[in-house]
Structure formats: structure tokens, C-alpha cells
Amino acid sequence: MKSKEQKAAIDQAIGRLPRLSAAAIRLLRLVQEPDHGLAEVVAIVKNDALLTSRVLMVVNSPVYGRLNKITGIDHAVSLLGEDLVVGAAMKEAAGLLLDKKLDGYAAEEGELWRHNLKTALAAKILARQTTGKVAPELAFTCGLLHDLGKAVISDYLGDNAGRIRRAVEQGKVADFLAAERVLLGIDHAEAGFTIATKWSLPVPLPEVCRFHHTPGQAPPMWRELLYIVHLADIVAMLSGVGTGADTLQYHLDRNYEAYLTLDEKGLPMVVLQVEEEFSKVAEVF
Numbered sequence: 001m002k003s004k005e006q007k008a009a010i011d012q013a014i015g016r017l018p019r020l021s022a023a024a025i026r027l028l029r030l031v032q033e034p035d036h037g038l039a040e041v042v043a044i045v046k047n048d049a050l051l052t053s054r055v056l057m058v059v060n061s062p063v064y065g066r067l068n069k070i071t072g073i074d075h076a077v078s079l080l081g082e083d084l085v086v087g088a089a090m091k092e093a094a095g096l097l098l099d100k101k102l103d104g105y106a107a108e109e110g111e112l113w114r115h116n117l118k119t120a121l122a123a124k125i126l127a128r129q130t131t132g133k134v135a136p137e138l139a140f141t142c143g144l145l146h147d148l149g150k151a152v153i154s155d156y157l158g159d160n161a162g163r164i165r166r167a168v169e170q171g172k173v174a175d176f177l178a179a180e181r182v183l184l185g186i187d188h189a190e191a192g193f194t195i196a197t198k199w200s201l202p203v204p205l206p207e208v209c210r211f212h213h214t215p216g217q218a219p220p221m222w223r224e225l226l227y228i229v230h231l232a233d234i235v236a237m238l239s240g241v242g243t244g245a246d247t248l249q250y251h252l253d254r255n256y257e258a259y260l261t262l263d264e265k266g267l268p269m270v271v272l273q274v275e276e277e278f279s280k281v282a283e284v285f
């Protein structure tokens with residue numbers, strides 16, 4: 001199939017995706033609001049039976065080793081915190097998509113979720129080391145959804161993952177993203193943007209999907225956030241949690257240094273911190 005036909009097929013596949021639940025969208029909107037509180041998070045969770053049971057399932061995960069079962073949503077949300085509630089909501093609302101096996105990237109079931117989760121944790125930690133304009137909770141949510149487009153693009157890459165990786169390594173193509181565009185007429189960043197827009201996800205989530213590999217091209221108001229997610233994505237891959245064949249087959253835009261108060265020596269510390277947090281939360285979902 002030519003790339004033009006592939007792109008049309010991808011657009012159709014995106015159109016067929018099930019929408020997110022109203023509760024999930026409401027939660028994502030809330031995260032963007034600067035002065036929101038946990039009480040508003042509780043109110044959204046309480047209004048949705050599926051989300052309520054998912055949050056209770058997460059808070060009662062054996063990983064926490066709690067002696068008593070938590071049954072109240074107020075208590076559950078305060079124990080988990082906003083980030084993990086958003087994680088639970090995404091797992092509930094888009095789990096099939098975010099967990100799926102990515103044949104086109106040679107990634108097993110769950111790898112995309114783990115990569116997104118690790119990127120989210122790294123973004124939250126990095127947000128604390130910027131000039132301070134990006135809320136860590138917002139950075140977390142953006143990290144969690146940045147590679148949404150891969151879930152659709154994967155089905156159209158066929159068995160080309162190994163070939164693409166070799167072509168990138170031999171310098172025949174700029175990076176994995178460029179190879180996606182050559183083959184399919186669209187890359188996973190643009191596909192993610194289209195999904196986020198179709199799902200009516202609030203800004204800046206569509207922009208995060210679109211510019212996470214090219215943060216310098218993001219609208220100025222979102223550029224700092226985009227550099228955070230961009231670096232967080234690389235941190236996740238560096239610490240061994242990528243999505244298969246494309247791992248580290250992208251360019252690092254070093255202009256992140258203009259936004260983050262972090263030098264080369266600080267990065268290994270961030271990797272360690274992310275590692276520690278990831279080992280705690282990866283099992284609870």
C-alpha cells in the first residue's frame with residue numbers, strides 16, 4: 001500500500017477508536033486548571049462507577065501491603081494522590097489501547113503502558129527542576145499520554161521494525177519518526193495529535209503528542225512543558241523502558257538546557273529517582 005493510502009487507512013482507524021469516558025475527560029480537564037484541589041478529583045471519581053472500582057482496586061493493590069481494605073473514595077484518593085488517580089482513570093478508559101501489544105514496534109503487551117508511565121514519572125520529577133512554570137501533575141499526565149499515536153501506527157508498520165532500526169543506525173533515515181512518515185505518510189506524533197483532538201482532550205495534550213520529539217516547534221506557551229516531556233521520554237528509554245525496536249532511535253534536542261536547571265551530571269540522579277518511583281508504582285495498575 002502506498003503511504004497516501006496508508007495515511008487514509010490510519011485516519012479511518014483513528015475515527016473508529018472508542019471515545020474516553022466523560023469522567024476521564026473531566027479529570028484531564030481538571031489537571032490543566034492551576035488551582036484545583038483533591039476534593040474536585042474525589043467528586044469526579046465518585047460520579048463514575050467504573051472509575052470508583054478501578055481506584056479502589058489500585059489503592060488495595062497487594063503491593064501496598066495494607067492491613068485493612070480501603071472502601072471510601074475520599075480516603076483512597078488522598079492515599080493515592082492525583083497522579084495515580086489519573087493513571088487509574090487512563091487505565092480504565094483507554095487500557096486496551098495503552099496496554100496493547102505493538103507488533104509494528106516489536107513491543108510486548110504492556111510495554112507501551114510501562115514506557116508512558118515511566119515517562120510520566122520522569123516528567124513529574126523534571127518539572128520540579130525547571131524554572132517552575134510547569135505543574136508536576138500536569139507534566140505527569142502529559143507523559144502518560146505522549147505516545148498515544150503508537151497504538152494506532154503500530155498496526156500499519158507491518159514487520160518493518162527491524163529494517164527501520166537498521167536504517168536509522170546506518171544513517172539512511174534521520175530517526176524512527178522520519179521512517180514512519182516515509183512508510184505511512186504520518187508519524188506517531190501526528191497520529192497522537194489526531195487521536196487527542198478527536199477525543200476532545202484538553203490543551204496541551206494534543207500538542208504534547210504532536211511535539212514531544214520536536215519540542216522546539218511547539219507553541220511558545222507550551223515549549224517548557226514539551227522540553228520536559230521530551231527529556232522524560234529519553235530518560236525512560238535510557239533506563240531501559242522503551243517500546244521495542246524504536247527505543248533510543250530519536251534525536252535529543254539539547255535546548256532542554258535552556259528550560260531545565262539540570263546539567264549532564266544531574267541527569268543520572270534523575271534516572272535513579274525515576275527508577276525508584278517506577279519500581280513502586282509499576283505494579284499497582
Ligand SMILES: [Fe+2]
Pocket residue numbers: 146147188189212213
Ligand atoms: Fe514518541
Ligand SMILES: [Fe+2]
Pocket residue numbers: 115119146147233
Ligand atoms: Fe515515548
